[in-house]
């Protein structure tokens with residue numbers, strides 16, 4: 044039985060890599076990708092939300108576990124779903 048010393052992506056089975064990403068503080072603008080990221084690219088993590096509390100002691104970046112297949116999936120999703128397409132669909136489906 045293999046020793047599970049490395050976490051893998053539950054979606055792709057790809058070993059997760061430690062990557063430094065920027066932390067964005069403050070209230071972020073709504074990103075349409077948030078509505079699908081948990082299903083389609085749960086470990087993409089291109090940025091970390093630091094929340095609304097701005098503390099001078101807060102770090103500028105964080106180390107997170109990233110799946111590169113998730114990053115590829117996010118890139119593909121973003122190229123297929125530019126914001127204007129997303130919003131047009133969203134408005135149509137809410138009628």
Ligand SMILES: [Zn+2]
Nearest residue numbers: 052055110113
């Ligand atoms: Zn993945």
